[in-house]
Amino acid sequence: MEHIRIILFIVEVVFFWILIPSLAFFQIEQGYDYSLTNVFGYIFISVGILLAFYSALVAYVQRGQYSLMLAYNNRLITSGPYRFIRHPVSTGYMIYLTGIFCLNASYITFAILISTAAFIISLQLIFERYSSKRISEYDDYKTRVPAFVPFPGKKIPFDYSYSVPLMFILMNLLMKFVIQVAAFPAIRKKGKIKKDTPVIYAIQHQTHYDGPAMYYALTQYFRPVGTALYVEKLPLLRKMGTIPVKRYERDMRAMKGIMSTLRNKFNIIIAPEAARSWDGERLCIRKEIWKLFRKLDVPIIPVKFNGAQRLWPRWSNIVQFFGHIDIEFGKPIDPGEDNVEEEIRSFLDKEDPSFNEPYRHYIGINRLLWRCPKCGTIGSIKGRIRGFFCTECGTSWEKPSVIEVIELHKKIRPDNMEVNFPVKDKVTFKNNKVEAQIFKNKALLGNQEFRFEDFRSSSIEANKENIFGLVHDTLRFFPASSALMWKEIIDHQIVFELGNKNYHTYYWDENC
Template sequence: MKLVFSIAELAITWILVPILLYAGAPFSAALGMRIFGTVIIAGSLFLSIYSALVLYYWSGRLPTSFFGPETTVQSGPYRFVRHPFNAGFIAFIFGLGILCGDYWRLLYVAAVGAVVALYSLFQERRAAKSIDSYEEYKEEIPFMIPDPRRRIPFDKSRSVPWQFIVASFVVKLVILFVLPSKVKNSKVLRQRRPFVIALAHQTHFDGPLIFYSTWRYIRFVGTAIYVDRLGLLGWLSVIPVRRYAVDTSAIRQMLATIKQGVPLGIAPEAARSWDGRPLHTKREIWKLFRMLKIPIIPVKFLGVQRLWPRWSKIFSIGTSTVEFGNPIEADDPHLEEKVMDFLGKEDPTFRLPYRNYKHIEKLIWRCPSCGAISSIKGFRSGFSCSSCGKSWTKPTVNEVIQIHDKIIPGSMGLSFPIKDEVIFNGTKVFATMYEDHAIIGDYRLDYNLIKNSSIEKSIEPVFGIANEMVSFVSTTSALMWQEVVDFQIKFRLMKENYHTDLWG
């Protein structure tokens, strides 16, 4: 009901009042004055609309007396004046007065301005009673006229970047046409306290689907290498995290963000799944969740794996479901179990085939029938082995999972050496995997020195040793390198504390 009253209030203010003030006006101003008035109207509309959007993304409320914000907004135009929305309305009325050509009516602007100013003061009295930090904000920021000496510096932890708002609208529109999605249990996102959205990271659709599901300002946490390479992620306030190190800067940004009541978006696995199943998470992520001391809301994306799997360069148009779980408190002794159970829940679309199987050889890097490496070739309706001739036509997502499980080390024997061609330091060289080391060009990589592994851009295996990161582009499969090397370290060299995505 409050929302209905708020819409009525906005309609009266922005439609009925201008009609009553300027009904019957000749609107015959000179060309120069018409241009001047039009510029003022356009600027005032931009200011008010932008102010309303910032307020809504930050607080989930509208700039009205019935549905006003319950927290201090210090973002966008609110960094410079306390009432940018109302100031925009006064400028709008003034611009109409310039356009109308009957300049006696500009006297109305003074009257309207006085009423709006009194109304703004009334809003402030209510805010001061209900919002603890408002008095401090009031002392710091001017009423309606900006003062260069009095403004709040831009800070992503408490300011919604305009790029975030624009991207949100664009993404919602794109998803509406490319991936129409049903959102379940989105009401859990309406709570005004901060929380962590723990998402099952399957495809590049994941982030956009969160944008599609909510109008809230959310700061995602992403790998620094991608944030550095893609400037857009920085504009969207993504918090970069350096891999393979304790990133205190990222932790400080997270704490500053939740202190302002802004939710975080974190993928516990820190990497996209290759076959749709959750990867094993590191213990550190659960320590982080408990340290943040805010609820965890898991989110599962259903239907996206078969449309754009990690191993594919092609995405297909389809439908999906975004399902949010109920909040789980950070001090819950079964936090990890509850989050991962939700993220690992069954996806009914896994009983359906993929839309396209091109590039599936990045996942199925050897034939499950004859064991030949680099013999699988994917095509639109399936894949086949060039060595033994066996083919698979439109296997379901679950069947592809079973095939992948069959070829991984430990399920199917390995025959060393394993040869590949890779691009290492910008040069194509031969690389060979042995039981306890690999030779990459002239470089020897001893498995016992490796501390961690990952895959960047789905084509580049990365192995961390004491003082450097060894990375290269595999022409066969980056996943092959990670699975073989990780298996050898975990089960042949018996390195107990070594974490793997596949075996934990």
């Protein structure tokens, strides 16, 4: 059926948009005529083409369907111009014909254009009968939205859960170009999903390339789930359809948005780890995520981005271009399967061939390796293009691979290398630079003391701001050294020294 629609699409463009207008244009005298009638003609032609093109683009992004005048819609479109009129492509075409008539107002042109418009309108009204039979919601749609001309108050209200935002379409088109140039991506897919079946894409979140790569790989509308703090700072994310979710608490508004989106047969993107990996190693996935997947009860497709870690690791502020990202889609997984967790984990844990290669540079790696793997001195690692070295003991590492850096990071973590307390640092706290210290059971920022027994959660925003959820408040500050150092030391102390097994960490969470 789809190949027939493609053929009809080509016929429609050639016959209606090129040949018929050519009959009218053939009679237009050569030269430039800027009379008011001609100016209106060119305006109508431009508006008609833009309306028809945008409408066709919206239909394809929303349902993967070529929107035609020569075939009925077999899927309901409720986005863009379809919120105001049922047949925006036909309306755009009639505006286009009006513009042609303005440029050549003759009886022959009038006869050709009127007969063509009458044919198109009659055809659309006939096709609506078939749409009503095949689409259960179409009759309700007809009562709410006029056919060809918009009327005040007659429209579908905009909602991200069933309407494709313009910003999503623009970003999708932009990323098709940007990622192709920046990362030379390849797409590998396994298995097929029945059309109109919504899915959850469970992505391994390593770098800021992950989101653009998904825009490159997918054309139909999807909604990513993102941290509320990021969405608030970047309003563009919300305008693209991102669902903001608050960390470490029950966010019923986000849950409602996810379920409504899936109910309207759109896809959702979720990073199960809820954070970007610092070294490329998969982070802990909490049991609440598995409960969510089972509750949503739609197929889950795991996604990996092989090669992305080398291009833009979290610890680096330098974006690398002209690399290669292999976007790998796993086979659809039924959330009702007994081993759904193991299937997703095993796919995300698959070896990334690029991990055997060195990074493109090591500037900023001190954010990850916050102390020397050899002597243990905090803040002594300095990154260079070809490697890094310790300013204290003089040990250097030349072009280590991604895997080797992962092992070095494991070596310096508090569960493998003892921490000498107190750990001293400087932080920006409440807009003031103060001295700070980490003790075994508390942290001291200036003259304020924060006991670890009051800590409930931890996260790092923008790679440099520590955020700790307290019993009745939130602790936020910017350390001068490494935000990861503060998180790893405090997380380790809370889990192992205080014995708080319900505290979420990257590596030591028993609820994962």
